[in-house]
Amino acid sequence: MILALVEFPAPGYGSADEALALFERVAPRFQAIPGLRRKYFVSGTTSGGVYEWETRAAAEAYFDLAWQRRMAAKYGAPPTVRYFDVSCLVDNEHGVVQFPPIQESRKELSSMILYGSKLSPWGARCWMQVKAKNLPVERQPAIGGGYKSPEYLALNPIGKIPTLVDGDVVLPESEVICEYLEDKFPTPSMRGAPGAEAAKVRLISRLVDLYLMAPAAKLLVHKQADPMEKAEQAKPEVAKALDYLEHFLGSGPYAATAKLTLADCALLPAIFLVQKVLPLFGVSRPLGDRAKLNAWWSTVQRDPTAAFIKGELEEGYAGFRQRVGWPTKEAERAAAQAAQ
Numbered sequence: 337m338i339l340a341l342v343e344f345p346a347p348g349y350g351s352a353d354e355a356l357a358l359f360e361r362v363a364p365r366f367q368a369i370p371g372l373r374r375k376y377f378v379s380g381t382t383s384g385g386v387y388e389w390e391t392r393a394a395a396e397a398y399f400d401l402a403w404q405r406r407m408a409a410k411y412g413a414p415p416t417v418r419y420f421d422v423s424c425l426v427d428n429e430h431g432v433v434q435f436p437p438i439q440e441s442r443k444e445l446s447s448m449i450l451y452g453s454k455l456s457p458w459g460a461r462c463w464m465q466v467k468a469k470n471l472p473v474e475r476q477p478a479i480g481g482g483y484k485s486p487e488y489l490a491l492n493p494i495g496k497i498p499t500l501v502d503g504d505v506v507l508p509e510s511e512v513i514c515e516y517l518e519d520k521f522p523t524p525s526m527r528g529a530p531g532a533e534a535a536k537v538r539l540i541s542r543l544v545d546l547y548l549m550a551p552a553a554k555l556l557v558h559k560q561a562d563p564m565e566k567a568e569q570a571k572p573e574v575a576k577a578l579d580y581l582e583h584f585l586g587s588g589p590y591a592a593t594a595k596l597t598l599a600d601c602a603l604l605p606a607i608f609l610v611q612k613v614l615p616l617f618g619v620s621r622p623l624g625d626r627a628k629l630n631a632w633w634s635t636v637q638r639d640p641t642a643a644f645i646k647g648e649l650e651e652g653y654a655g656f657r658q659r660v661g662w663p664t665k666e667a668e669r670a671a672a673q674a675a676q
């Protein structure tokens with residue numbers, strides 16, 4: 337037996353009468369779901385449900401991508417689903433203590449850990465795939481207090497995030513992690529159809545990795561240390577990478593195909609970063625007149641998973657600005673107004 341905790345961003349179900357009307361309407365639907373033993377509708381600062389399932393497979397069949405998309409459309413952001421292995425059940429109502437087949441369920445439930453953070457664009461790439469496919473992966477901050485801690489370096493001596501830990505398998509490098517997760521959870525595929533589509537997905541991801549991320553990330557570092565001269569070197573590199581992407585981007589609406597793929601997972605955090613760093617160096621429209629990139633950027637933000645990831649990146653970036661002592665956007669705006 338397993339428990340699944342599903343949380344939606346909405347705080348409750350409305351007034352007591354509204355909630356009752358809702359429960360009366362929807363509760364019968366849950367009586368016919370294969371493998372579902374019980375569902376508790378719960379609310380507090382978020383709302384959602386505690387589900388008691390016979391198996392993880394039954395739960396995953398229900399919380400599939402279509403369900404996730406429906407919920408995201410309804411509540412404005414995808415729900416989080418967390419699974420819990422029930423190791424021992426004390427049932428006072430029936431006066432029994434039950435020990436489920438723990439070995440078996442452990443194997444089935446072992447969840448993977450992605451070491452990353454809300455700010456890390458490379459981590460966000462993998463996290464976007466996890467969210468889009470609703471995978472059993474938990475995100476945690478680097479162990480030992482940071483990605484240069486002895487504990488983390490013992491796991492990944494490169495000392496960078498993300499790192500994925502799946503039992504004995506420990507993987508650095510965001511692209512390798514995404515490919516591993518696709519192999520392990522092939523449906524629904526985020527690789528594009530084999531052949532030209534899949535090649536396009538890989539190409540966009542590769543262009544982001546090889547040409548865009550390094551100079552864009554350098555700009556962020558230079559802004560903290562030595563703003564202008566070094567930035568002057570990185571700025572044209574970013575512009576060139578954006579030109580390459582503009583040239584090779586698919587015909588839409590997503591980066592490589594008509595659906596969200598790994599190309600969007602790679603591109604979204606990178607373009608987020610570009611949109612934040614170039615204005616720090618006087619470029620007010622980082623995407624310029626690049627029509628395909630501009631169209632993709634507007635489209636992708638309407639996708640619930642992409643919007644969720646962008647929201648997290650915004651939070652991470654706001655935290656970063658605070659840590660390095662940069663003024664808040666509001667303070668910058670007020671200063672600009674005062675100077676006029």
Ligand SMILES: N[C@@H](CCC(=O)N[C@@H](CS)C(=O)NCC(=O)O)C(=O)O
Nearest residue numbers: 456457458495496497498509510511
């Ligand atoms: N090629 C790596 C890049 C990872 C990376 O540079 N991560 C940054 C955080 S967003 C990091 O850990 N930087 C720490 C450092 O460079 O020391 C990947 O794709 O995962």
